[in-house]
Amino acid sequence: MRNPKHTRSITGQPDTTLPRYPLDRVYACLRGSFSACLLGGVALLAATPHAHAAPPASVENGRYLARAADCEVCHTAEGGTPYAGGRAFSLPGIGVMYAPNITPDKTAGIGTWTDQQFVDAVRKGVSPHWKHLYPAMPYPAYARMSEAQVRDIRAYLATLPVSPQKTPENAIKFPFSIRGLMVFWNMLNGPAASYADDPGKPADWNRGRYLVEGPGHCADCHTPRTATFGLDGKRALGGNVVNGWRAYNLTSDKQSGLGAWSDQDLAQYLATGHADGHGTAAGDMADVVGHSLRYLSAPDIHAMVVYLRSIPPLHTAEDTVERTTPPAGDATLPQTTRGARLYASACAGCHMPDGTGRQSSFGTITGARSLGADNGRNLVQILVQGSGMQTTTGVQIMPHFAGGGLSERDLADIASFVMTHFTTATPHNMEQAVHDAKEAK
Ligand code: HEC
Ligand code: HEC
Ligand code: HEC
Secondary structure, X not given: OOOOOOOOOOOOOOOOOOOOOOOOHHHHHHHXXXXXXXXXXXXXXXXXXXOOOOOOHHHHHHHHHHHHOOHHHHOEOOOXXXXXXXXXXXXXXXXXXXXXXXXXOOOOOOOOOOHHHHHHHHHHOEEOOOEEOOOOOOHHHHOOOOHHHHHHHHHHHOOOOOOOOOOOOOEEOOOOOOXXXXXXXXXXXXXXXXXXXXXXXXXXXXXXXXXXXXXXXXXXXXXXXXXXXXXXXXHOOOOEEEOOEEEOOOOOOOOOOOOOOOHHHHHHHHHHOEEOOOEEOOHHHHHHHHHOHHHOOHHHHHHHHHHHHOOOOOOOHHHOOOEXXXXXXXXXXXXOXXXXXXXXXXXXXXXXXXXXXXXXXXXXXXXXXXXXXXXXXXXXXXXXXXXXXXXXXXXXXXXXXXXXXXXXXXXXXHHHHHHHHHEOOOOOOHHHHHHHHHHHO
């Protein structure tokens, strides 16, 4: 019954065992690096071993939820054994922390934990022996999952091959090294309880709310933070900068949010990472789609769309961009500026002059917010860092241009060209923006 593929029964049991907690400065830094951990996830395949016998429903449900919650991306080192941990989160000014091995190994992993200990770590951020976790692990969102659902995730993890890989020791500076401080952060910003469905709302809305706020932890990136670095409920899903990338406004505002997207486009973007007229998910969002959302059932994607539609509009200047897509099929590029000439040589092999993809539709960037929003923030990031996304047809790769023959000025000129060719944005200080993005890489 809990198999989400066959039911619209939504959230778990209402659970009031958790105190009403809602991070502080520590968190800000932790968050900053949070996505660094995800970036390397590009190389990971989501292949997980399949049991030979048909697994019990709880294991299947657990596998599904672990995907919906994107556990594997963080808990796997680049190129490493799935779930064996070791992915580094480097926290400027604070140190480095590592996501632990959560395979069933009895020494290096969590093989000796009781189910209740696992539930408490995932939903309350407290591992055995009162080890308070840092919220780089999104336990405040996972608290939306019921205990039963988290036990199913445990049941699934228990089927994984054991890995003896030891998790490296965190190297976090004093006083942030004092885990007990998280008690105070939790009091301010920590987990809320899971909740019952809202009987006044349709089943798909309830399911969507659960997926977005719970396992999906979309707000972790898309909601601005308060002074104590908790999620700012008044600006829920209003867009935020995470690790240098803009995680756009997801409210129903027509200009700066998702208000002007059709349901079909939004569903397609979430399920595949691309929708014509809106571009292709890059950076952390490429990881979210490639490792998590693309495994969700069509009814679950639909439910998320229904819920996102209901987020009250919030206008944000950073996410607003006027798009002046050149006429489709226009194969000419103005050759007047350095940027245009560089685009012709470095980019047009994959992105046609009119923005459509040469090899595949994933390269169609026409209409993407990233072409101009927030002074080209994500455009600069993608030039400096590149991006890659797992799809059913293999990994879609956008190479980075940070090394090689292109100077910071070249990249700045390309960015300026893209912004003015495809949007009405007015680029400013692009060379500085490129420089900063390279420094932070
Ligand atoms: C955004 C990255 C991220 C995601 C997503 C994530 N984790 Fe974690 N997790 C971490 C980090 C980092 C730590 C270590 C935190 C610390 O040292 O305080 C951690 C700690 C844990 C621990 C405690 C292990 C121990 O030895 O104390 C468990 C259990 C765990 N995660 C399970 C999960 C499960 C299950 C999911 C999916 C439902 C998940 N995590 C999703 C980053 C993540
Ligand atoms: C780890 C951070 C992170 C998480 C978690 C995350 N996103 Fe994103 N999201 C981003 C970033 C960064 C972008 C911008 C991607 C780009 O430039 O192509 C983005 C873009 C998007 C867009 C495109 C918006 C536009 O206007 O182009 C949608 C829709 C979206 N995210 C929905 C979601 C949903 C739904 C969830 C939860 C299931 C989610 N995201 C979770 C970081 C995140
Ligand atoms: C080898 C092919 C290739 C080349 C060369 C290439 N790109 Fe891309 N680009 C892609 C693919 C594939 C994607 C989609 C992958 C992703 O977003 O993860 C993409 C995505 C993008 C996006 C969309 C990002 C978003 O957030 O929506 C932009 C903008 C972009 N490229 C600009 C450029 C520019 C400018 C150049 C030249 C400096 C360039 N690309 C060169 C293949 C390429």
